[in-house]
Each structure stands twice: as structure tokens, then as C-alpha cells.
Amino acid sequence: MIDYEDTDCLLAKIRGSVVPKAIFFSLPSILIALAILIAEDLHPGFLEESGMDDIDESLMWNAMTGISAVLIAFRTRQALGRFWEGTGLLHQMRGEWFDSVSCLTSFSRDAKMKGKEKEVEEFRHTLIRLMSLMHGSALDEIGGGDDLSDNYEVLDIKGLDMDTLLFLRHCKSFKFNRVEALQHMIQVLVTANHHSGVLTIPPPILSRIYQTLSRGLVNLLNAKKIKDTRFPFPYSQVIIVLIYAHSIFTPAVMTQLVENKVVCCALSFLPVFGLVALNLIAGELEMPFGHDENDLPLQHFQEEFNYSLLMLIHEKADHIPHTSDDIEKSFDVLFQYMSPTTERQLHSHSKVYLRDSFIVRQGGDLSGDQRVRKLVTGEESSSSMMFSSSFGLGKGGAAPRKMKSEDKAPAPPALTVAVPVAPPPVTAAMVPEAASPSSTKGAASPTTPASQSPAAPGGGKDLVPAAAANLQALFDKFNEAWSKRADVQVAELKKNSEALHTTLQTMDRLFSRNTEAVLTFTQALPHELRRNTEVMAVFSETLPKMLDALLVCSSSAAPPGAARVEDGPTRLPLL
Numbered sequence: 001m002i003d004y005e006d007t008d009c010l011l012a013k014i015r016g017s018v019v020p021k022a023i024f025f026s027l028p029s030i031l032i033a034l035a036i037l038i039a040e041d042l043h044p045g046f047l048e049e050s051g052m053d054d055i056d057e058s059l060m061w062n063a064m065t066g067i068s069a070v071l072i073a074f075r076t077r078q079a080l081g082r083f084w085e086g087t088g089l090l091h092q093m094r095g096e097w098f099d100s101v102s103c104l105t106s107f108s109r110d111a112k113m114k115g116k117e118k119e120v121e122e123f124r125h126t127l128i129r130l131m132s133l134m135h136g137s138a139l140d141e142i143g144g145g146d147d148l149s150d151n152y153e154v155l156d157i158k159g160l161d162m163d164t165l166l167f168l169r170h171c172k173s174f175k176f177n178r179v180e181a182l183q184h185m186i187q188v189l190v191t192a193n194h195h196s197g198v199l200t201i202p203p204p205i206l207s208r209i210y211q212t213l214s215r216g217l218v219n220l221l222n223a224k225k226i227k228d229t230r231f232p233f234p235y236s237q238v239i240i241v242l243i244y245a246h247s248i249f250t251p252a253v254m255t256q257l258v259e260n261k262v263v264c265c266a267l268s269f270l271p272v273f274g275l276v277a278l279n280l281i282a283g284e285l286e287m288p289f290g291h292d293e294n295d296l297p298l299q300h301f302q303e304e305f306n307y308s309l310l311m312l313i314h315e316k317a318d319h320i321p322h323t324s325d326d327i328e329k330s331f332d333v334l335f336q337y338m339s340p341t342t343e344r345q346l347h348s349h350s351k352v353y354l355r356d357s358f359i360v361r362q363g364g365d366l367s368g369d370q371r372v373r374k375l376v377t378g379e380e381s382s383s384s385m386m387f388s389s390s391f392g393l394g395k396g397g398a399a400p401r402k403m404k405s406e407d408k409a410p411a412p413p414a415l416t417v418a419v420p421v422a423p424p425p426v427t428a429a430m431v432p433e434a435a436s437p438s439s440t441k442g443a444a445s446p447t448t449p450a451s452q453s454p455a456a457p458g459g460g461k462d463l464v465p466a467a468a469a470n471l472q473a474l475f476d477k478f479n480e481a482w483s484k485r486a487d488v489q490v491a492e493l494k495k496n497s498e499a500l501h502t503t504l505q506t507m508d509r510l511f512s513r514n515t516e517a518v519l520t521f522t523q524a525l526p527h528e529l530r531r532n533t534e535v536m537a538v539f540s541e542t543l544p545k546m547l548d549a550l551l552v553c554s555s556s557a558a559p560p561g562a563a564r565v566e567d568g569p570t571r572l573p574l575l
Contacts, residue, residue: 002293016293018284022277026247026269033251033268037261047256061253065271068242072278075231075239079286082226086288087296089223093138094301096216098308100209101131104190105312107201112318116198123193127186128309129155133168134182135305138220139298141179142227142289152302155309183217223289231286239279247272 002016014020039046105124112120136152157165164185171178187210193199194206251268258264284294311317328334 018277018280021280022273025276026273029247029251029268029272030265033265036255061249068246071239075282076278079282083285083288086226089219093216093219094305096212100212107199109318110200111198119198123198129159130186132306132309136302137178142223143298155306227289243275
């Protein structure tokens with residue numbers, strides 16, 4: 001698999017790219033477009049005689065382009081899903097199998113403490129070799145390899161007994177699955193060591209190991225499903241036919257729309273190039289297992305798994321973590337260490353930032369303040385507080401030699417943290433007086449410390465009080481800075497309180513004003529309703545009279561032949 005970054009340099013990379021193949025398959029479209037344009041120039045009316053002038057007005061090219069795009073998009077989506085599912089299944093398989101080995105290693109610790117060191121060591125070394133061989137066989141099975149030893153490196157396969165190696169070698173002749181045979185061997189090994197007392201764990205808890213082993217095998221079978229099931233052949237065949245047809249009809253359409261030869265060739269090339277490139281990408285992604293440039297890095301997966309297994313047989317694999325002697329257990333103090341201020345970090349001797357390249361060793365039996373004093377006085381430099389903590393095998397390197405008991409270095413002490421306080425500048429109190437030129441020849445120079453001058457015996461005793469004074473001055477500066485900061489914060493708090501009080505007063509006035517307006521409106525509302533009711537009553541009484549007068553006027557103005565209105569007023573019903 002190619003590791004890359006999204007930069008402009010991607011255009012210059014050829015390894016693993018589908019661009020050259022897509023360009024090669026798109027060149028016929030350019031040649032067809034040039035041939036049509038040259039034929040039209042040599043024989044005017046060639047397009048009309050050949051019937052190509054009707055292609056731009058038909059829906060055939062649009063339909064063909066749409067169908068091709070839909071099919072290629074469907075294949076690309078399926079291919080990307082298969083690719084992500086494949087890498088997820090491999091990581092899940094590795095996690096399940098490593099969890100099984102880690103649990104079995106932890107379960108055998110109790111037997112090792114009870115005097116069965118040889119049996120526990122035999123069980124662990126056999127287990128990691130079988131598991132490394134099973135993981136490599138699984139990758140070889142889905143990767144399509146023929147011989148495991150030629151493809152994936154396993155942990156010391158020659159360390160297994162000859163009967164086991166012969167049985168695994170003849171698995172193919174018996175048509176046995178090597179991964180399933182190895183998983184059965186591991187289960188037999190676990191069961192036998194459980195009965196012999198190497199795995200002193202209750203059976204219900206031990207049954208979880210068999211479950212994780214089976215889940216890893218299920219993930220492998222799901223990965224094999226991706227390898228054994230290709231994209232359906234009819235889909236691939238139809239896509240290829242449509243791409244070839246598209247590469248022929250696209251130049252014919254573009255020659256009707258564009259007369260410039262360069263532009264016509266470019267427009268004929270780009271659509272075909274896009275469809276071909278997407279189809280090639282889908283073909284690369286739909287089979288994520290193999291040895292191509294765009295396939296998953298199976299060799300890297302095997303290498304990482306081997307290093308994880310090596311970690312389980314390291315001499316510190318059975319180490320039980322515990323706290324140091326000068327652990328800080330106060331919640332308030334630990335909470336204070338999380339403050340982002342620089343002043344608190346300087347005086348925090350328990351805050352640590354873990355890095356891969358170093359750890360900080362414990363400063364003997366001294367307390368935190370005593371270690372700070374040693375750093376300030378220069379008796380212990382900050383560079384001597386770090387040492388490399390890396391261990392393990394380098395890539396391609398040999399295993400480290402087995403150390404004898406008398407050669408083994410003592411175990412590193414518990415981790416602590418030294419305060420990163422720089423040594424103070426040298427003051428006049430820390431330097432002896434300079435001797436005159438006529439003084440004794442062995443007198444110290446003005447820049448020589450008293451502890452190194454032969455003419456100043458006992459001068460080193462004055463260094464501790466001076467360092468203490470410097471440390472006290474540093475603490476005084478810290479207190480002064482903290483007091484100034486507190487004053488500034490109090491002033492800001494007072495200012496914010498005044499602004500808040502002003503805002504509350506303004507809101508109170510606005511609320512009072514709005515309350516008065518609401519009360520006035522509430523009082524005036526009944527009066528307005530009553531007045532409107534009286535106006536409506538007067539209007540209701542006047543409306544019938546107005547209608548009667550209107551009818552009388554209309555009857556008196558009617559022509560002689562019109563029908564007479566019946567005597568008596570006619571009232572219209574009011575809705």
C-alpha cells in the first residue's frame with residue numbers, strides 16, 4: 001500500500017497510479033476526432049453524407065453516458081466498501097488473537113510464581129510461535145501466496161518440534177486448512193496446560209479465550225469471502241462495452257459542437273479518460289488483498305503482530321505496576337498540578353509529560369524540595385536526570401544476548417519528576433575576592449569559583465547559603481508576581497461587578513416602565529370594550545332603518561311596467 005500526503009507532488013507519482021492506463025485507453029478517442037475533422041476539411045460535406053450531423057440532436061449519446069456513469073459509480077462504491085471492510089476485518093482478527101495470547105500469558109503468571117518457571121516458559125514460547133505462524137498463514141491464505149516461508153516472516157518456526165512441522169507441511173496434501181489446524185493445536189495446548197496447572201484460572205474465565213480465538217477465525221473467513229467473491233461478471237462486461245462505445249461516439253458528438261481541432265480533441269479525451277480511470281480504480285480497490293501497490297500491507301501487519309508477541313515474553317511482561325514512595329495522594333494538590341499557569345508548573349514536582357525517548361529517574365531518597373535544592377546549587381544537573389528507555393529488536397537485527405545474573409543491571413527505580421528550574425546566575429557572594437598581581441601565585445582568578453580555587457580553602461561551604469538565598473529570592477519574586485496578578489484580577493472583578501450592577505439597574509427601570517404600561521393598558525381595555533359595544537348596538541339598531549329606506553327609494557323609482565312591491569316594509573335578516 002502506498003503511503004502519501006495530499007500535496008502537489010502527487011501528480012509526479014507513477015507507482016500505483018491508474019493515469020497511464022487511462023491515458024492509453026483514451027487515445028483512440030483523440031485519433032477518431034482528428035480523423036473526422038481532417039475528413040471534413042478534405043471533403044466538405046462529409047459529416048452530412050455520413051449522417052454524423054444528426055448525432056448531436058439524438059438522445060442516444062446522453063443515454064449511453066448516463067448508463068455508463070451510473071454503472072461505474074455503483075462499482076466504485078462497492079469496491080470502496082470491500083476495501084474498508086477488508087482492512088477492518090484484518091485488524092479485528094489481529095486484535096482478537098493478540099487478546100487471547102495476552103490473557104493466556106497473564107493467566108500463567110501465578111504458576112510461574114509457584115515454582116513452575118520451566119513449564120510456563122515452555123508454554124509461552126510454544127504459544128507465541130504457533131500464534132505467529134497462524135497469523136502468517138491467515139495472511140498468506142487471503143493474499144494468494146503459495147508458500148508461507150516465502151511471503152511472511154514468523155517467529156522462529158524452527159523452534160517447534162519436528163512432528164508439528166511435518167503435520168503442518170502435509171496439511172495441503174491432506175487438503176487441510178493450515179489456519180484451522182493451527183487454531184486446533186492452540187486449543188489443545190491451552191487445554192493440556194490448564195489440566196497440568198500452568199493455567200490456574202477458573203474454566204468459565206478460560207472459556208473466553210476459546211471465544212476470542214473463534215471470533216478471530218470468523219473475521220478471517222469474512223475476509224476470505226471478499227477474496228473469493230469477485231464483482232459480478234455481467235456488470236464488468238457491460239461496463240467495458242459501454243466504455244468502448246463511449247470512446248467512439250464522444251468524438252463524433254464533439255466534432256459537431258466544436259470546430260477547433262485542439263479543443264475538440266481535448267473534449268473528446270476528458271470524458272473517456274474519466275470513465276476509464278474510475279473503472280480502473282474500482283478494479284484496484286475491489287480486491288484489497290494481494291501484492292499490488294494499492295493492496296493492503298500484509299507484510300507490515302505480520303511484522304507488527306510479531307513485535308506484539310515478542311512483548312509478551314519480555315522480562316518485564318510479568319511486572320506489576322505500582323506507585324512510588326513519594327506519591328502525591330491529595331486531591332487538592334493533584335488538581336493544582338493541572339493548572340495551566342507557569343508558576344505552578346515550576347513548583348510542581350509530580351507533573352510529567354511522558355515521551356518515547358526518555359524517562360526521569362528518581363533522585364535517591366531525597367524529597368522534592370531537596371532535589372530542587374540540588375539542581376539549584378548545581379550539585380546535580382538536569383541532563384543527568386534522563387536516560388533512554390527504549391528496548392527490543394531492531395528491524396532485521398539479531399536478538400540481544402542473554403545476560404547473566406551478575407551482568408544484569410538493577411531494575412530502574414520508580415519514576416519521579418524533577419522541577420525544571422535552571423541554576424541561578426553566579427553572584428558576587430558566590431565568588432571569592434580577586435587577588436592582586438603581587439599576591440601569592442596560587443590565588444584564584446576573578447572568574448574561578450571558590451570551590452575550585454586553591455587559595456580559598458573552605459570556600460565551597462559558602463555556596464549553600466548563597467544558593468538558599470537565591471532560592472528565597474526566587475520564591476519572593478514568585479510571591480510578588482502572584483500578588484500583582486491577584487490585584488489585577490481583583491480590579492477586573494470589581495469592574496465587572498460594577499458593570500453588572502449598572503446593567504441590573506437598567507433592566508429594573510425598563511421592567512418598571514413596561515409594568516406601568518401594561519397596567520395602564522389593562523385599565524383602559526374594559527372602557528374601550530364597553531364603548532365599542534355601545535357603538536355596535538347603535539349600528540345594529542340603525543341598519544334596519546337604512547335598509548327600509550333604501551327599499552322604499554328603489555320601489556318609487558321603478559318603471560311603470562315593473563312589478564309593485566308588496567305593502568309593508570321588508571326587513572332583511574341580519575347575519
